[in-house]
Amino acid sequence: MNILVAVDLSPASSSVVEAAGRVAKLTGAKVYVLHAAEPEPDFVGYDAGPEVVRTQVAQELRREHRDVQTLAEKLRNDGLDATALLVRGPTVETTLKEADNLEAELIVVGTHGHGAVYDVLIGSYSAGIIRKSKRPVLVVPIRDN
Numbered sequence: 229m230n231i232l233v234a235v236d237l238s239p240a241s242s243s244v245v246e247a248a249g250r251v252a253k254l255t256g257a258k259v260y261v262l263h264a265a266e267p268e269p270d271f272v273g274y275d276a277g278p279e280v281v282r283t284q285v286a287q288e289l290r291r292e293h294r295d296v297q298t299l300a301e302k303l304r305n306d307g308l309d310a311t312a313l314l315v316r317g318p319t320v321e322t323t324l325k326e327a328d329n330l331e332a333e334l335i336v337v338g339t340h341g342h343g344a345v346y347d348v349l350i351g352s353y354s355a356g357i358i359r360k361s362k363r364p365v366l367v368v369p370i371r372d373n
Contacts, residue, residue: 229257232332234323236353237263237295240370244338245299247368249308251334258309260330263296264322265289265314289314320356327363335361338368 233248235241245261252259296312303310315322327335339354358365 229255229334230330230332231255231257231259231334231336232262232323232327232330233259233336234262234264234353234357235296235299235338237292240338241295241299242302243370244336244368245303247366248336249303249306249310251336251366252303252308252310253306257334258311259300259303260311260313260326260332261296261300261303262313262315262323262326263292264319264326265292265316266319267317289316319353320360323357324360327361332363334364334366336366336368338370 231248231252233245235244248259248261251257293312293314296314300310300312313326315326317325323335326332335357337354337357339352354365354367358367
């Protein structure tokens with residue numbers, strides 16, 4: 229069994245990964261910790277744009293890569309088979325594509341529970357996954373203290 233746990237690298241990501249780890253321990257599943265990074269900036273001049281912008285984007289990707297690796301390492305330290313993935317692209321679509329590629333039998337996401345108005349105005353990653361996924365989705369509620 230393969231579990232895909234999608235993280236946004238917020239402080240809540242640890243709780244989401246822990247929940248996926250508990251399911252993996254019960255089922256013997258392999259866990260893929262995925263962070264779908266924002267696609268390349270879509271503004272004029274990015275390719276030939278200022279070096280400072282390219283450097284900033286590269287630094288952010290390195291930080292995100294390190295953070296997703298750290299989350300997977302925590303699972304490996306608990307004796308689980310875990311792999312970290314960092315893929316660039318539209319978050320919902322990228323996550324679902326990776327779930328297909330990995331033949332994941334379960335997708336685990338977290339939700340901050342902002343409410344319907346927030347979801348309509350801002351959008352909700354977890355709501356998008358739930359609406360569009362053909363696979364079971366485990367939603368881990370995250371309550372900000």
